[in-house]
Every structure is written in structure tokens, then in C-alpha cells.
Amino acid sequence: MPARILDLNGRVALVTGGSRGIGRAISLALASCGASVAVNYRQRENQAADVVAEIERLGGRALAVRADVSLGSDVTTMIGDIEQRLGPIDILVNNAGTATMIDIDDLTEAEFDQTLAVNLKSxxxxxxxxxxxxxxxxxxRVVNLSSAAARGPGLVGIHYNASKAGLEGLTRGYAARLARDGITVNAVAPGPIDTEMAGPLKASNVAERLPVGRLGEAGEVADVVMMVIGNAFITGQTIPVNGGASFI
Structure with missing residues (x-):
């Protein structure tokens, strides 16, 4: 039997942090399958507008919507705006995140709280x-962008580890309670990916230690996100995309 082509015509998707890197790749992948896409951003308005323009050039529907998704009031306003302009949201990709490298001796309470707010509370x-x-x-369909750091030592710091481990727990909790409602909830956990945030990874020569011998590409993460969106029998799972850095 031939593989099914994912058809998202008539679906509305929201990608948080969708203006660059992995979020941008996911936004474009969703649009290529017919979904209308809301591209969330907090500060990078021009980059979000570029993603929207690219989707529209390909004949799709999209809008850029500003919100700090770690704030409940911003989220409420954002969802209302999307539903009014595009329609009810069928697909949510929780991609927004922060990853400031801080050693344990320099980590402050404020930085710990901010990381959990952006990466988990959002x-x-x-x-x-x-x-x-x-x-x-x-x-x-809900897809949460976790990280290899959720189950390993990571390079960013314990605040980042904690936020991503919590995100995977959130994924499993929602999945167990929503499966009978026709809603799947999964996590995708990238390893080192070559985006504009990858400077420290490149400086540490992490690519040389990976079995595949290179950093991953944002599009390779987007491919896995699309796979779980298209499969109604996968829920509560974390799918690693890490070039063989670990085997779960």
C-alpha cells in the first residue's frame, strides 16, 4: 500500500516561535500540506512577516501574530485573533523556547523561572x-518541541534540562487524558540542530561526536513533526531526532 500524503486542507495550525529556525521550517511544512498557519513571534516581527510572505507566495494562508506565550493574557488575545482571522485551531506546535547557556554557579532564580515560563508554562x-x-x-494535534537535554546532561544548563524534562511529562499527561477525544499529544526531541542558535554547539565541535558526523537540519525536525501530526495512533511519545547521539 502506498504511503499516504498528508492532507491538511481546511486545518488551522499555530506554531509558537514560528519566525525562525525549527519553527520556521515547521510553519512552511504545515503550509505545504494545505494548513492555514499562524506564525507566532515575540520580538522578530520582520522574520515572522517573511515566513507569512513565503507561505502566501506558495498560495497558502498565513498570519503573523505577536504574543509572549509565557503570559496567559497574551495567549488568550492571540488565540482569539487567530480564530477570528483564520478559524478554530486544529494543530498546535509548542515550539517557542529560550536557551541561555548558564553554569550552575551563575544560575539565578530569575533565569530559572524565566526558562521554565518560556519553555514549559507556555x-x-x-x-x-x-x-x-x-x-x-x-x-x-499537539506537538511539543522538547530536546535531547530532557534525558541527558545537555550543554545549556540545568534550567534548560528541567524545562524540557517537564515538557515531556506534560506531553504524557495530556496524551493519556485526551486520546479518547481524538486528540494526540506528542513531543519531538531534537539533538544538535544547525540554526542561528547553534553557535555554542559548533564551538564545542559536537558534530564530530555524533554518529552521523554533522548537525541536524531544521527541515529534518519538521519532517518528524509532520509525521506525528499525520498519525492518529501515535500519542504520548517523545520522538528523538539527534543523529544517533542517544538510543532510547
Whole structure:
């Protein structure tokens, strides 16, 4: 039997942190399958507008929407704006994140709190906001962008490890409670990916230690996100995309 082509025509997707890197690749992949895409950003308005323009050039529908997704009030306003302009949200990709490298001796309470707010709390806020609609339609896809650091030592710091490990716990908790509603919830955990945030990874020569001998590409992460969106029998899972850095 030939592989199915993912058809997302009529679906609306929200990608948080969708203006660059992995988020940009996911936004473009969703649009290529027919979804209307809301590209969330906090500061990078021009880059978000570029993603929207690229989607529109290909004949798709998209909008850029500013919000700090670690704030409940911003999330509520954002969801209302998207639903008014594009329609109810069927697909949520919680990609927004922060990754400031800080050693344990220099890590402050404020930085720890901020990292968990952006990387973990935002996924909770956005998921809670879209669940009523998904439940009423009995169809939904939530994909959380975790990290190899959730299950390993990582290079960024313990604040980042904790936030991504929490995100995987959030994934499993939601998945168990929403499966009978037609909603799948999964995590995708990239290893070292060649984006503009990869400077420290390149400086540490991490690519040479990977079995594949190179950093990953944002499009390779997007491919896996699309795979779990297209499969209704995968839920509560974390899919590693790490070039063989670990085997789970």
C-alpha cells in the first residue's frame, strides 16, 4: 500500500516561535500540506512577516501574530485573533523556547523561572487555550518541541534540562487524558540542530561526536513533526531526532 500524503486542507495550525529556525521550517511544512498557519513571534516581527510572505507566495494562508506565550493574557488575545482571522485551531506546535547557556554557579532564580515560563508554562497555557475547540470537534494535534537535554546532561544548563524534562511529562499527561477525544499529544526531541542558535554547539565541535558526523537540519525536525501530526495512533511519545547521539 502506498504511503499516504498528508492532507491538511481546511486545518488551522499555530506554531509558537514560528519566525525562525525549527519553527520556521515547521510553519512552511504545515503550509505545504494545505494548513492555514499562524506564525507566532515575540520580538522578530520582520522574520515572522517573511515566513507569512513565503507561505502566501506558495498560495497558502498565513498570519503573523505577536504574543509572549509565557503570559496567559497574551495567549488568550492571540488565540482569539487567530480564530477570528483564520478559524478554530486544529494543530498546535509548542515550539517557542529560550536557551541561555548558564553554569550552575551563575544560575539565578530569575533565569530559572524565566526558562521554565518560556519553555514549559507556555505549552501549558497554549494547550489549555485550544483544547475546548479540539474536544468539541473531536480532532486535534499537539506537538511539543522538547530536546535531547530532557534525558541527558545537555550543554545549556540545568534550567534548560528541567524545562524540557517537564515538557515531556506534560506531553504524557495530556496524551493519556485526551486520546479518547481524538486528540494526540506528542513531543519531538531534537539533538544538535544547525540554526542561528547553534553557535555554542559548533564551538564545542559536537558534530564530530555524533554518529552521523554533522548537525541536524531544521527541515529534518519538521519532517518528524509532520509525521506525528499525520498519525492518529501515535500519542504520548517523545520522538528523538539527534543523529544517533542517544538510543532510547
Amino acid at each position: 505549552a501549558f497555557l497554549c494547550t489549555q487555550a485550544v483544547l475546548p475547540g479540539m474536544r468539541s470537534r473531536r480532532w486535534g
